[in-house]
Amino acid sequence: EVQLVESGGGLVKPGGSLRLSCAASGFTFNDYSMNWVRQAPGKGLEWVSSISSTSASIYYVDSVKGRFTISRDNAKNSLYLQMNSLRAEDTAVYYCARVQGSMVRGVIRYYYDYWGQGTLVTVSS
Amino acid sequence: EIVMTQSPATLSVSPGERATLSCRASQSVSSNLAWYQQKPGQAPRLLIYGASTRATGFPARFSGSGSGTEFTLTISSLQSEDFAVYYCQQYNNWPTFGQGTKVEIK
Numbered sequence: 001e002v003q004l005v006e007s008g009g010g011l012v013k014p015g016g017s018l019r020l021s022c023a024a025s026g027f028t029f030n031d032y033s034m035n036w037v038r039q040a041p042g043k044g045l046e047w048v049s050s051i052s053s054t055s056a057s058i059y060y061v062d063s064v065k066g067r068f069t070i071s072r073d074n075a076k077n078s079l080y081l082q083m084n085s086l087r088a089e090d091t092a093v094y095y096c097a098r099v100q101g102s103m104v105r106g107v108i109r110y111y112y113d114y115w116g117q118g119t120l121v122t123v124s125s
Numbered sequence: 126e127i128v129m130t131q132s133p134a135t136l137s138v139s140p141g142e143r144a145t146l147s148c149r150a151s152q153s154v155s156s157n158l159a160w161y162q163q164k165p166g167q168a169p170r171l172l173i174y175g176a177s178t179r180a181t182g183f184p185a186r187f188s189g190s191g192s193g194t195e196f197t198l199t200i201s202s203l204q205s206e207d208f209a210v211y212y213c214q215q216y217n218n219w220p221t222f223g224q225g226t227k228v229e230i231k
Contacts, residue, residue, distance in 0.1 A: 115168035
């Protein structure tokens with residue numbers, strides 16, 4: 001059974017940092033690209049970041065570029081999101097998600113077949 | 126960025142009735158369209174991909190159709206467990222989601 005379990009969320013002040021983790025099991029982790037998708041309270045879904053199976057290709061939504069860093073450790077079946085310089089508008093539930101689809105000429109064409117339960121990040125003073 | 130627009134925002138339906146949800150893309154996404162179901166306090170769950178292929182675990186009362194810019198999710202006879210928020214997502218380009226349609230009990 002595929003399982004994705006996020007951790008690391010919490011309350012942080014504007015300008016602060018957090019590191020999210022996602023522990024994967026039930027599938028061959030290093031065969032899949034992985035993404036982070038977030039959902040602000042009461043709002044819709046927003047793709048945040050993507051990392052390929054070997055970490056060779058990494059992408060971010062413009063609003064987090066230069067502040068967030070995605071990474072993975074295939075030996076530990078784990079995905080990470082280092083979030084720095086956090087802003088109030090980063091407040092959201094952050095989901096890790098397993099990718100299906102392809103990358104075509106540097107553009108990711110992904111949908112998500114498995115999601116974790118999410119971890120809440122609240123940025124507030 | 127491809128903008129996805131879902132309608133209606135809220136759909137009130139009686140159990141056993143048919144529900145029809147719409148999703149429109151700002152430019153063609155071919156058949157690269159997925160639908161997700163999200164219940165309160167839960168993660169989204171993949172429902173449909175490729176515009177019309179049902180994901181594992183969903184019954185045949187769920188069906189997807191469309192291509193290009195216009196897509197439809199139909200639930201033929203609503204059951205109590207189907208009341209949820211449904212999101213469409215295009216993956217013809219950088220992934221973007223619609224704002225969701227809440228299916229509530231009438």
